[in-house]
Amino acid sequence: MKRSSVKTLTLISILGTISFILMLIQVPLPFLPPFLTVDLSDVPAFIGFILFGWIPGLAIIGLKILIYGILISSEPVGPIANLLASLSMLVPVYFIYLKNKTTKGLIIGFVVGILSLTVMMSLLNYFVFLPAYGAIVDLTDIVENVRMIVAASIIPFNIVKGLIIAIVSYFVYIKLIPKLKSVLK
Structure with missing residues (x-):
């Protein structure tokens, strides 16, 4: 195997x-x-x-979920939701950035990624995750109020979460990625 x-x-x-x-450090949002x-x-x-491409990016997400699933999680809904949330945001960011490797391309990618995250997780929570979680934990009120939960909680949450990840990732892109690229050469 080559050194690189x-x-x-x-x-x-x-x-x-x-x-x-970082997945272990979870911060609830007020309201x-x-x-x-x-x-x-x-x-x-x-x-x-950004550094290695989409397959290694997927491997990083998969490794995170695998370790979390083995060591921490007592149910499958949360890790699967996290996996799909990560993919729904980062895959569009990567492929849009790939076409236009500029700061503008990255920002457009983040906007599309946040929209993708919000739509995908709203649909999945409405039809799959909240009903499944309600059935596993026997929370009938979640199942009965799924439309209100998605509209009042899931949609704003994913927009805010996407913005936070985009802002932190943008600063990582500006400050850290150039240094890591020079180390990897």
Whole structure:
């Protein structure tokens, strides 16, 4: 195996582990249900997408979810929701940025990524996640009020979460990505 391949694989593993650790630091947003928390675990995956491409970016997200699922989670709904939320935001960001590798392309990617995250998670929460979670935990009120929960909580939460991840990732892109690119050469 080439030295650069080992360096790349090592950095992908480190980013996946950092992503898992950041997933443990969950901050609830005021005025929203406490099960909706923001974490910065998508930022290391963003770094992986920009530095190495979409397959390593997916591997970082997958590693985060795998470690979380094995060590922390007692139910499958949360990790699957986190996986799909990460993908729905970061994949559009990456492919739009790939076409136009400029700051403007990145910002357009973030806008599309936030919209994708909001629409995808609203639909998935309405039809899949909230009913499944309500059935697992036996919370009938969640199932009965799913439309209100999505409109009043899920949509604003995903917009705010997407904005936070986009802003932090933007500063990482400006400050850290150039330094990491020079180290990887």
